[in-house]
Amino acid sequence: MTSLSILPHISRFTGMHLSFVALISSLILSTSVLTAPLQKRDDPLVGYLATHFISNDEAIYQHISNGNNPLSFSALNGGNAVLRSTVGTEGARDPYLVSSPDNSNYWTIGTDLQIGKTNWGEAVRHGSRSIVVWHSTDLVNWGTNYLVEVEDPTAGMVWAPSAIYDESSQKYHVFWASQLFASDDPNHDGNPVTEHVIRTASTTDFKTFTNPETYLQTPGYAVIDQEFQKIDGEDNSFARFIKNETNSRVYQEISTDGIFGTWTRIGGAEGYVTDQGREGPASFRDNQDSSKYHLWLDNYGYQGGGRYEPYSTSNIKQGGYTADSMDLFPTNLRHGSVIPVTQSQYDALRAKI
Template sequence: MKSLTTICAGILALLTPTMALPQPLPLDLHTADPTKVGYLDFYWKTEDESVYLALSNNSNPLDFRPINGGKPVVSPTLGTKAVRDVSIVEGVGRDKGKYWLIGTDLDIDTTNWDKATRTGSRAIFIWESRDLIHWTNERLVTVEDETAGMVWAPDAIWDPKAGKYLVHWASRFYAANDPNHTGNPTTTDIIRYAHTSDFKTFTKPQTYIDHETSTIIDLSILRVDDNTFVRFYVSGKVSGPVVEVSRNGLFGDWVTPSGTIQDSTHFEGPYPFWDNVQPGKAYLLCDKVGSVTGLSPWVSTDVTSGTFTPASGGNLGALRHGSVLSVTKQQYDALAALG
């Protein structure tokens, strides 16, 4: 009898170049990952809208310490030359080992919030890396047409059904006969999305969430498995982040669970991430709104219940709305060596 290896090799040899193998899917992220020893936080500062890094380890995931001597690893040179709401995207399948960093093109010090929603940037900042230290190929990719007033807080997640990355952001739109966007908008702030395979070209954007009478911004999605997802966003209907759960995919039926994010009034920019050690445990970081800004943490051991309680033991300092990536020992050591 031929060995399994020989049989598999024969099958692969019969595949034509046009018959692409299916993209491997990520593991269920709610299980513990023994290959990861820590967490890397990507953030920006109120006084300097560049990208900074902070590390924590498995012993205290929320004890983030700035690295690289407190200096930024990315300083934008395009657009407004300022980036906010940075999000790290990890490559899946054949992209394994590749990372993209995306963010909002906005320098609020040179404008005001009204103008930023009328004549703001319609592009997403994008950088790429293979070692999480050196970021190259800076670009601004325009994702909305001229009727959009802005593109805010982009984030992305692997869409297993599409076999591509689903990139989403918040936009507000104006009438086509109002090119200067001086009149009333035709929509509130809504969530839009497009698919991409390379973060260079994107499909035509479509609307993902529209509450019509209330604003929606700062969407972030946590994958439980290929069918179950938990999403977080900020809505004009309530004073804190919203939690919704779908058990039939990213475009499934989203329902509001019975649990809540406790004591989260006046917080925005929610970002969830899994614990590396304890299965089913996840954290949520949210950014305080108002004169005193900065991240605060929550924790849950049942994310689909929607219940998140304030977490203790963190050192989040002046970190702002960003994202977190679990890292291996090799990555952790290389990042820690930056000082």
């Protein structure tokens, strides 16, 4: 029985006056509101924070935009790493910065991988089954990092975690890429039973997770690097961006009934954002033009190291991305995420340049 459903029974069995029942109702409603997540603050958004890694250092780096310009950024911490993993492989790639609904908590999650200690063949068979996590309440001061094992023993690795908050369940759904091996192949010596698939689990605190499940499996090709983008003004509409690992191209899909709903490929089966090999999509809405969305793609082959390239569209449901100017765009950003920041956050972050 819900808290609200008990009120008629209180009145019927005790004969209390309706005004007293109304008082009880008010108190219960107040308690419900206090225990629910606060709504996201409506502070003006004045800039963007990019969290990423760089090719020659598998650690967490950050750039803060120069004003509300999504194509011009300054490096934090003098261009040095902001966070460095001290757990697991002591490497952190593909970072994703997660915000709580009320902007009171933040988590940076990333791939626990230092490729210099292994090789790509070993990394997909015997890689870490954990994600590396940092927590903050202000985007500036971060706690000690820790590992959380999110996969089961059949998984060969956990790559490129991302997350999205679900208001209905008040949980964060976390997604990553893995390939799976047979349960009777504990050493992963044989062929995998799946290509790279997208897996998921949920959490409320980024410490305890539900059992992992397969979220997306695409017969005939492998998929990695999934990221969601909430479409402004539509409660259940989302875009998602995924890398086809078999041909190294990023494609987009749209759902109008939630992240666990039905997805439609934009542009048909061959509707890739670009015909060139790219990965690590990072999507975010423009702070000044609510119809405009930005998409950064990691050109992982650039000069042997890789760098983000910026694209944008004014009709995210149709795609049609155009390449943006790179005249002011930094050259050393790779596979990460971008969030908007308020004036107080912006000022605190700029102080860390």
